Amino acid sequence: MDLRYTAPEQAFRDELRAWLAATLPSVGAPPPHDDWPGRRGYDLRWQHLLFEAGYAGVDWPAERGGRGSSPVEQLIFKEECERAGAPYVGVNFVGLLHAGPTIIAEGTAAQKERYLPAILRGEEVWCQGFSEPDAGSDLASLRTRAVRDGDDYVVTGSKIWTSHAEVADFCELLVRTGEDRNRGITWLIMPMDAPGIEIRPLRTIAGTTEFAELFLNEVRVPVANRVGDENDGWRVTMVTLSFERGTAFVGELLECMRLLGVLARVAERLGALDDAGVARRFGHLVAAFDALWALTKRNVSEAAQTGIPGIGGSIFKLSFSEHAQALGDLAMEILDRAALSADPLDGPDGAPLGNAEQLAAWFKSISLTIAAGTSQVQRNIVAERILGLPKAARR
Amino acid sequence: MDFRVDDDQRELAEGIRTMLAGRLPLDHLRSREGAASAISAEDWAALGETGVFALTLPEPVGTGLSMAEAVVVFEELGRALVPGPLVGTFLAARAGLVDGAAEGRARVGVHGAGPGPNLVEHLGSLDALLVFTFAADGRGPVRLLAPVTAENATRVEAPLDPLTPMWRVDALPTGEPVPGDMGRDGALLTAALQVGHAAEALDLAVAYAKDRQQFGTPIGSFQAVKHMCADMLVRVEVARAAVHAAACLVDAPDVVDSEAAVAGCTPDQLVDRSVGGAKLLGDEAALGNARAAIQVHGGMGFTWEVPLHLHLKRARVLSTTFGSPAARAAALAAYAGVGPVAGAPRDAPRLNGAPP
Numbered sequence: 001m002d003l004r005y006t007a008p009e010q011a012f013r014d015e016l017r018a019w020l021a022a023t024l025p026s027v028g029a030p031p032p033h034d035d036w037p038g039r040r041g042y043d044l045r046w047q048h049l050l051f052e053a054g055y056a057g058v059d060w061p062a063e064r065g066g067r068g069s070s071p072v073e074q075l076i077f078k079e080e081c082e083r084a085g086a087p088y089v090g091v092n093f094v095g096l097l098h099a100g101p102t103i104i105a106e107g108t109a110a111q112k113e114r115y116l117p118a119i120l121r122g123e124e125v126w127c128q129g130f131s132e133p134d135a136g137s138d139l140a141s142l143r144t145r146a147v148r149d150g151d152d153y154v155v156t157g158s159k160i161w162t163s164h165a166e167v168a169d170f171c172e173l174l175v176r177t178g179e180d181r182n183r184g185i186t187w188l189i190m191p192m193d194a195p196g197i198e199i200r201p202l203r204t205i206a207g208t209t210e211f212a213e214l215f216l217n218e219v220r221v222p223v224a225n226r227v228g229d230e231n232d233g234w235r236v237t238m239v240t241l242s243f244e245r246g247t248a249f250v251g252e253l254l255e256c257m258r259l260l261g262v263l264a265r266v267a268e269r270l271g272a273l274d275d276a277g278v279a280r281r282f283g284h285l286v287a288a289f290d291a292l293w294a295l296t297k298r299n300v301s302e303a304a305q306t307g308i309p310g311i312g313g314s315i316f317k318l319s320f321s322e323h324a325q326a327l328g329d330l331a332m333e334i335l336d337r338a339a340l341s342a343d344p345l346d347g348p349d350g351a352p353l354g355n356a357e358q359l360a361a362w363f364k365s366i367s368l369t370i371a372a373g374t375s376q377v378q379r380n381i382v383a384e385r386i387l388g389l390p391k392a393a394r395r
Numbered sequence: 396m397d398f399r400v401d402d403d404q405r406e407l408a409e410g411i412r413t414m415l416a417g418r419l420p421l422d423h424l425r426s427r428e429g430a431a432s433a434i435s436a437e438d439w440a441a442l443g444e445t446g447v448f449a450l451t452l453p454e455p456v457g458t459g460l461s462m463a464e465a466v467v468v469f470e471e472l473g474r475a476l477v478p479g480p481l482v483g484t485f486l487a488a489r490a491g492l493v494d495g496a497a498e499g500r501a502r503v504g505v506h507g508a509g510p511g512p513n514l515v516e517h518l519g520s521l522d523a524l525l526v527f528t529f530a531a532d533g534r535g536p537v538r539l540l541a542p543v544t545a546e547n548a549t550r551v552e553a554p555l556d557p558l559t560p561m562w563r564v565d566a567l568p569t570g571e572p573v574p575g576d577m578g579r580d581g582a583l584l585t586a587a588l589q590v591g592h593a594a595e596a597l598d599l600a601v602a603y604a605k606d607r608q609q610f611g612t613p614i615g616s617f618q619a620v621k622h623m624c625a626d627m628l629v630r631v632e633v634a635r636a637a638v639h640a641a642a643c644l645v646d647a648p649d650v651v652d653s654e655a656a657v658a659g660c661t662p663d664q665l666v667d668r669s670v671g672g673a674k675l676l677g678d679e680a681a682l683g684n685a686r687a688a689i690q691v692h693g694g695m696g697f698t699w700e701v702p703l704h705l706h707l708k709r710a711r712v713l714s715t716t717f718g719s720p721a722a723r724a725a726a727l728a729a730y731a732g733v734g735p736v737a738g739a740p741r742d743a744p745r746l747n748g749a750p751p
Contacts, residue, residue: 001404001463003643003650005396072396083657264732276725283727287672291633294398294640301398315632318625376618382628383621387601390616 043090047122246299328362433478443499473591586677681710
């Protein structure tokens with residue numbers, strides 16, 4: 001039980017911190033949220049800068065062009081990037097954290113050669129076509145069908161919650177190729193310029209177009225674009241999930257700590273901290289976010305030693321998502337009428353209230369108990385896989 | 396960095412657990428429910444021989460371990476419902492204040508000075524008493540009373556916890572001042588006890604949910620029960636991480652210095668913040684899990700026989716020492732606005748009517 005970083009870990013941090021300080025001033029502010037082409041260019045440029053500095057794919061193995069960093073270094077990387085205000089992974093998310101690792105684990109030599117370098121260099125963007133309107137938490141019930149026709153699969157169906165679809169080059173796509181629930185699913189690489197793909201943006205409660213729906217009408221995908229065997233796509237997908245090293249929410253957690261600090265200063269200016277009940281809620285969140293930072297270090301340490309992510313991620317997410325929502329709710333109460341406007345407002349003292357960013361964080365927090373496994377599904381996983389409680393009889 | 400509980404610490408916990416199961420099983424401890432002395436002199440000496448109070452003292456008296464090991468051991472003591480005065484005796488031994496404390500020959504209580512009725516735990520069997528004054532910075536003054544001479548001490552006939560006898564006293568003598576950061580270690584050890592209570596309540600609830608059948612199936616197959624158990628585990632893991640992190644900081648001033656620089660506070664503030672958070676989350680985990688475990692047990696959970704009420708009552712006792720959850724939360728609020736708040740703001744929402 002030791003929170004002390006080793007000399008090589010500290011050296012990694014110092015070097016990265018120096019590079020970020022030297023590089024970030026020239027990066028500039030991100031484009032507006034709904035300027036998708038602008039965001040694609042901005043995020044890819046950032047990824048290319050990381051690549052040139054040797055920081056692309058810190059979690060990817062060195063033989064695939066990554067940095068091959070330890071889980072602790074991955075944690076340091078995310079921490080330093082967040083503290084320095086570096087651009088987010090953005091449109092590179094699916095390629096770097098999901099599709100790429102899947103191809104590393106299960107792809108052919110030709111697939112690795114074709115797709116991996118372009119992800120690391122910041123040249124191509126991936127999106128994810130997993131969920132469907134009728135297959136959310138129950139992903140294995142997906143129905144988008146792929147029928148073999150010569151050297152192609154012909155794919156018809158629809159996908160939902162597909163981030164970055166408008167600007168993606170490829171889609172990691174789960175399709176149904178057999179009748180068996182889990183053993184009838186296949187993992188395909190779908191080029192997004194193939195004929196028959198219709199993209200319809202989905203507007204979120206924040207008013208932004210974070211996701212899209214994909215409508216696939218007889219889209220031809222070469223059989224050569226299949227990763228893993230036909231009907232083995234469920235296993236292929238699960239392999240990728242094991243790439244998680246306990247660092248999934250590092251950026252979000254540090255962002256919540258920052259927002260808590262911003263909100264506390266606003267609350268102090270408005271006199272809201274004089275209310276003992278309000279003060280105690282701030283104190284609770286200080287304790288909770290500090291503890292979740294400690295839990296992150298614990299999960300990362302487990303991953304570093306065992307190579308297995310463990311199930312600590314579910315425990316972390318259950319607690320973090322609820323505390324992020326508690327922070328959002330507290331912000332809304334303190335800002336009171338000012339939280340009714342997403343236009344930036346000043347307080348009675350003429351200084352900014354930060355209402356726009358607190359509103360954005362509040363909206364985002366609402367998604368945290370839904371995205372990447374609802375809290376209800378997470379609790380089932382924790383109860384069954386960690387605590388060993390019996391599965392319910394399925395009707 | 397390796398923040399795992401290491402193999403030695405795991406073995407230490409297992410060793411203590413085995414010793415407690417053999418020497419101080421729950422039935423044995425419960426035979427003294429309502430007694431003026433919650434644990435016999437022989438049993439207290441057995442704890443001393445095991446080294447529970449002398450963990451951090453150098454050999455040959457102690458084992459030269461750190462607070463990281465102490466919190467692991469205290470979690471086991473909480474789990475097993477071992478009665479006090481555990482924390483005060485450990486603190487007195489660690490600071491070399493009371494002869495025999497390290498060996499389990501003396502008992503040293505703790506008491507929080509403040510308004511309202513003065514209720515002192517274990518008074519009738521104490522050799523010394525540490526009196527703490529809670530302060531927002533976690534560093535209130537501490538005084539040592541040895542021997543314990545209280546005015547008009549009256550034994551409480553119906554103490555909340557049947558294994559924590561109480562005395563009502565009119566006034567306590569002033570005593571001798573001792574170093575103030577004992578309150579910090581006391582809060583940390585109390586938080587570790589609370590994690591033990593929370594973990595044991597969880598284990599009892601899960602075992603019962605697997606065993607108890609209703610509607611022809613174990614109640615643990617119902618999602619309503621599963622989700623309560625999952626939430627209990629979350630409370631344990633989050634509180635335990637907080638306790639372990641605080642212990643690591645108490646043990647390693649060099650880590651404190653570097654982390655304090657990042658957090659934008661002084662080293663002392665960082666440790667107090669960490670210990671305060673651990674105490675708050677430990678209290679909430681113990682109280683919350685005892686309540687939830689009683690609910691999972693249904694009517695049986697409300698009986699004297701099932702030991703869950705003992706965990707609930709002990710958790711209540713511990714939550715009122717070294718800063719209540721409310722006092723801790725209020726004190727921690729001061730840290731919310733401390734530290735760097737720079738960084739890129741998030742995207743603004745687009746709430747105008749027209750889709751982009």
